[in-house]
Amino acid sequence: MNEPTTNFTRIVTLTMNPALDISTETRTVGHTSKVRCGPGRYHPGGGGVNVARVATALQASASAVLPVGGLTGRRILELLDDEGVDTVHVDIADTTRENVTVDELATGLQYRFVLAGPHMSADERHACLGALRRATVGAEFVVASGSLPPGVPPDFYQTVADACRDQGSLFVLDTSGVGLANLTSGAYLVKASSRELSDWAGRPLAGEDEQLDAAAQLISKGCTQSILVSRGADPALLVTPTGHQRFPAHEMPTGSGVGAGDAMVAGVVVGLSRCWSMTEAVRFGMACGAAMMLTPGTGICRPDDVWRLFDQRPYASHPNPFSPSTTPEGATR
Numbered sequence: 001m002n003e004p005t006t007n008f009t010r011i012v013t014l015t016m017n018p019a020l021d022i023s024t025e026t027r028t029v030g031h032t033s034k035v036r037c038g039p040g041r042y043h044p045g046g047g048g049v050n051v052a053r054v055a056t057a058l059q060a061s062a063s064a065v066l067p068v069g070g071l072t073g074r075r076i077l078e079l080l081d082d083e084g085v086d087t088v089h090v091d092i093a094d095t096t097r098e099n100v101t102v103d104e105l106a107t108g109l110q111y112r113f114v115l116a117g118p119h120m121s122a123d124e125r126h127a128c129l130g131a132l133r134r135a136t137v138g139a140e141f142v143v144a145s146g147s148l149p150p151g152v153p154p155d156f157y158q159t160v161a162d163a164c165r166d167q168g169s170l171f172v173l174d175t176s177g178v179g180l181a182n183l184t185s186g187a188y189l190v191k192a193s194s195r196e197l198s199d200w201a202g203r204p205l206a207g208e209d210e211q212l213d214a215a216a217q218l219i220s221k222g223c224t225q226s227i228l229v230s231r232g233a234d235p236a237l238l239v240t241p242t243g244h245q246r247f248p249a250h251e252m253p254t255g256s257g258v259g260a261g262d263a264m265v266a267g268v269v270v271g272l273s274r275c276w277s278m279t280e281a282v283r284f285g286m287a288c289g290a291a292m293m294l295t296p297g298t299g300i301c302r303p304d305d306v307w308r309l310f311d312q313r314p315y316a317s318h319p320n321p322f323s324p325s326t327t328p329e330g331a332t333r
């Protein structure tokens with residue numbers, strides 16, 4: 001395990017199930033016969049890894065904590081190094097997974113094959129927590145994002161939330177299924193897509209009002225102080241104990257939405273780490289998510305696109321319930 005390069009990183013991400021993302025294209029995806037594809041593009045992936053990549057590209061101070069195993073794990077570290085992303089890794093015995101994204105040119109459809117990931121032992125997962133604790137000394141935000149691999153208990157993110165509270169860092173969580181279902185307290189911000197929110201609620205959520213109710217429930221149960229519900233091309237909803245705000249999405253040409261949510265989280269946290277108001281930070285996150293639509297496959301958004309979209313601001317003007325401050329408004333650590 002290597003040590004963090006600085007004790008003053010403002011954003012630390014945790015990715016328990018990173019992946020080597022391979023993307024390519026083919027004319028038609030079919031069964032049985034070989035599907036001949038174009039060249040493969042290789043990127044480091046997994047929720048928190050992507051958040052750190054985007055934050056680094058936006059020149060924020062960010063560090064990615066991740067377990068790595070086998071040749072794919074080494075390759076991920078090399079690729080992150082190429083992108084200038086600071087990493088703190090924990091070696092594990094099993095091999096890090098690969099995910100495959102195939103664009104079908106004949107239809108414009110995209111096929112995404114997402115593997116389960118390596119098995120992690122109790123020692124390995126404790127080593128990850130230890131590495132995270134060391135990396136978060138002086139960190140303002142800890143972003144845990146993505147799925148939990150086999151062997152990691154479903155309440156693992158609650159353990160991380162507790163550790164963040166002890167260390168005085170604000171905890172941001174973007175996960176689905178059991179990871180979110182087992183969060184009971186301590187998050188500062190949860191980012192959930194409408195699908196993830198509906199899974200958490202255990203029922204289909206028909207429309208904005210039901211989504212707002214479910215989001216308010218996550219807050220009233222004490223799981224999180226705020227929640228950002230992303231809804232693809234529909235307006236995102238920021239819900240806090242005092243109300244909600246809508247953030248219309250940018251009108252974008254159809255493109256690859258892979259990683260849009262990760263970029264959105266990165267934008268929000270980068271904005272907050274620059275002491276912007278929550279409203280401005282979410283606007284920035286919307287620009288980052290939209291900018292991902294302009295990058296094929298699993299490549300990250302280009303900062304130029306982000307700033308251009310951020311300047312466009314296709315938003316109605318909202319009253320701003322948050323004032324800029326060095327600690328995000330209302331946040332308790």
Ligand SMILES: Nc1ncnc2c1ncn2[C@@H]1O[C@H](COP(=O)(O)OP(=O)(O)OP(=O)(O)O)[C@@H](O)[C@H]1O
Pocket residue numbers: 193194195196230231232233236249250251252257258259260261262264285286287288289290293
């Ligand atoms: N088609 C789109 N047009 C404009 N912006 C988009 C589009 N798709 C995504 N975005 C931007 O990216 C953000 C996140 O996208 P989305 O809601 O799909 O989250 P996600 O985390 O990628 O979803 P999931 O995890 O369920 O795959 C949106 O709130 C929006 O800002």
Ligand SMILES: [Mg+2]
Pocket residue numbers: 174193261262
């Ligand atoms: Mg997502």
